[in-house]
Amino acid sequence: MTPTAIFEPIGHESLADAVVAQVEDLIASGILKQGRKLPSERDLAEMLRVSRPKLREALHVLEERGLVTTQHGEGTFVAALTGQAMMPALLALYERHEPAFFDYLEYRREQEGFAARLAARRATKADKERITEILAEDDRAWRANDPAASREADFALHAAIVDASQNATLIHMMASIYELTRQGVFYNREFLKTIDGTGERLVQQHKELGEAVIAGDEARAEQSAFDHIDFVEESFRLGIERRRRETMAEKRRMLSSSKPTPNS
Template sequence: MVSVDNLFEPIDHDTVVDSVTEQIEGLILAGVLKEGTKLPSERDISERMGVSRPKVREALKRLEDSNLITIRHGEGSFIAPLISAAMSPALINLISRNQTAFYDYLEYRRVQEGFAARLAAERATKLDLERLEAILENLRDAQARADDIASKKNDIAFHLAIVDASHNAMLIHMMSSIYELTQKGVFYNREFLRSIDGTGEQLLEQHEEIGRAIFSRNGAKAEEAAHRHIDFVETSFRLGQDQQRRELISSKLYALQRGEE
């Protein structure tokens, strides 16, 4: 559940239910409330906004009717699936098994992440930059400890933080969907990438380079650094897969020769 502090604003309009509804819709649109996020309780919302609980309940029901939230009795209210449903489980499974589709995924990320990095350099707030720096510090620590799980978690968090710092609602929701699938390993096998010698250090440096460009407010450099990062990922995957194929052929030849001895 998200913290209620500084999330909602007091309401002094005549149409109370409309105002409550519009505030929550605005937070969803801006990407502050992402799908799956648990909303604060009715009591917390009503106290923060300065309205009655029945009015909050009516607004939440309106949002549920609009398919923007789901209300689970005994559990609370949650932001409904917003983007992920655009891809069916069958299509996701097909894409995950298709090598060409994987490189299409990287091509899409290259364009969108370059755009996001440029916007972040231009629009990021002080809090956005502090969040990015904290994630970079986590990435440094994970690399030093050779912690692949923490590296993967903070890798995705870093890219998501850049998208959030773009303050572009469409980009935030589309890329949140992509990163959710990435986190589940549908597209992006970071463990395989890190198994290639030296990629861990290079990935960290590339993230640092993107961060430096954003911190210095240089949109062009941020976009270029983001493009280079995805280009490196694609090249590394191609080289790694070529090496795997060569090793497989070598193992078959060796097995055949052993059988003839």
């Protein structure tokens, strides 16, 4: 399904109000997420089968309601609906404060498990096909040693499972959390690979999680999500401890190699 296929023609009796209702439904359900660009005015009017003046009227209503924003020369976008999960000052503090990272993982563990259980119960054929495609891309990227593609497949899989939960609140809230992950505030895939060795374990965990959702096995999907986040937490704890040992060893080396000060 192409992005434009999510819009349906408007009946002759509906017009502007029906356009507003359809876009609102797509936003509320999490299909249109914040930052998503809408089709051009001409294309959207054609898809909805309404006149461009009626479409402009509907877009004006949506903009007044704070659901879309128009950027001149760029187009119309779904507005930032959940806001920033954290302000820049707090993000900077979290980057300097390691315990905050583990609070983040604790939160994500429960939300990821909840999403996986719901997804296993509710995923549609289209959801399962999307997850299957992402798993194939994840495996391809790993075999090709393509870090950028692996990173994108990682994000895409987690987002696809949350989308398959069909819970609009969860979809919108986790989109905000994943944006922090994408910015690298709380997650460094390359660091995990140094613990994992090759990144193969990450790929296998993703495969287990995705296949559990596709199989409709709620308990297995939830546990797979828990296991994945537990692995991330364990890896970072080991990494922090390794970094601490290396720092102490380097200080001891510097001290032992320094020449003693002659007695006066």
